Amino acid sequence: MKQKGVEDFASKRVWVIGASSGIGEACTIALIKAGAKVALSSRRAERLNALAQAGDQEQTLVLPLDVTHQEQLADAHQSILATWGGLDLLLFVSGIYTPLRADNFDFDVAQKTIDANLLGPMRAVAVVLPEMLKSHAGHIAIVGSVAGYSGLPKALAYGPSKAGIINFCEILYYDLLPQGVSVHMISPGFVATEATAQNDFEMPALITPDEAAREILKGIQAGVFDIHFPKRFSGFLKFLRILPYPLYFWILRRFVKI
Ligand SMILES: NC(=O)c1ccc[n+]([C@@H]2O[C@H](COP(=O)([O-])OP(=O)(O)OC[C@H]3O[C@@H](n4cnc5c(N)ncnc54)[C@H](OP(=O)(O)O)[C@@H]3O)[C@@H](O)[C@H]2O)c1
Known part of the structure; x- marks a missing residue:
């Protein structure tokens, strides 16, 4: 059994959470260009409003919210249903990153990171699940x-939050495939955005947000579960994780100078 893709984004109802910058912004622009109806969410309403101008009035819906507040997400979803009568794709891109090592471990940062990136x-x-389960249709795409x-x-803190996303998506995929709801787990390598602008080291295989958006939308269209890119980097990290720990940590200490 293979999960469904999205044949054509034209007129599809898409909710992009984390639309105001970086990868989410690039996906939003590409989706609007492809003729999708796009609901734009994140905290910075003024950036969402400016971005929504890329589409005509019926095509976009600006729904500012904070992902750490359940009721704001529920209200935004109700607005989408009331306006468009349904949702075809949830594209959850939002995320935060604060560099954290053991010698400056800060529980408050860890809690905020898990709250935003995993919860x-x-x-x-x-x-979104109850409606999708009822209609046996829809797509859930999450950026890990x-x-x-x-x-x-x-x-x-960031690593555990994203490891949790992988596990969450794997189980969602297992449970939802027989229900007709598609799941897309998205694992980018380095992308040049506000989040990575703070990095003080050379980022290998760095790509642009537009390139990331192309990979994401192509993967969703094809019905791919495991969307990862750029392959020269994500493929290498996939290989590293299957190595025995002594070898894995040796390679990390020898070659990762951050
Ligand atoms: N850039 C990379 O190299 C890279 C690599 C792998 C994975 N990723 C993942 O890709 C996703 C997008 O990252 P990016 O690089 O594009 O970063 P970005 O430019 O900083 O964008 C992050 C987005 O998340 C939103 N956001 C953050 N906290 C939020 C909250 N509490 N409620 C609602 N929205 C919130 C931000 O909007 P507001 O500030 O307006 O709320 C913004 O739209 C993240 O999940 C990140 O972990 C990035």
């Missing part, structure tokens, strides 16, 4: 990270 998508999925594959330096 945020879980809240959104809890909000290759940093969730295995432990990497400076990711003491």
